[in-house]
Amino acid sequence: MQQIVPGVYCVPFWLGYLNVYVIETPNGLALIDTGTGARSIERVAAGLDRIGRRLEDVRHVLITHAHFDHIGGLNSLQERIPVQTYAH
Numbered sequence: 001m002q003q004i005v006p007g008v009y010c011v012p013f014w015l016g017y018l019n020v021y022v023i024e025t026p027n028g029l030a031l032i033d034t035g036t037g038a039r040s041i042e043r044v045a046a047g048l049d050r051i052g053r054r055l056e057d058v059r060h061v062l063i064t065h066a067h068f069d070h071i072g073g074l075n076s077l078q079e080r081i082p083v084q085t086y087a088h
Contacts, residue, residue, distance in 0.1 A: 001047030
C-alpha cells in the first residue's frame, strides 16, 4: 500500500494498471473499487494491516464502473463485512 497524500492510499495491482484506493473518512474507511476477486480483498486487507487498520474498518465502497477488474472483489468483501456500497 502506498500513501498518496495523508489519508489517501493506493493498493496497486497488475503493475499499476489496476488500483484500489483507500480513503480515511470521519466515518471509517472508504474503498474506491474492489479489484478482481477474493485475492484482491486479501491484498487490501494486508495493506490495511501495514498501516494499522483492519478490513473491518471499511464502511463504504464506491464502484466507479462495472468492469470485472473494478467489481470482482465486491461480493467477497460484502460476505466478510457489512459495507455500504455506492455505484452510479
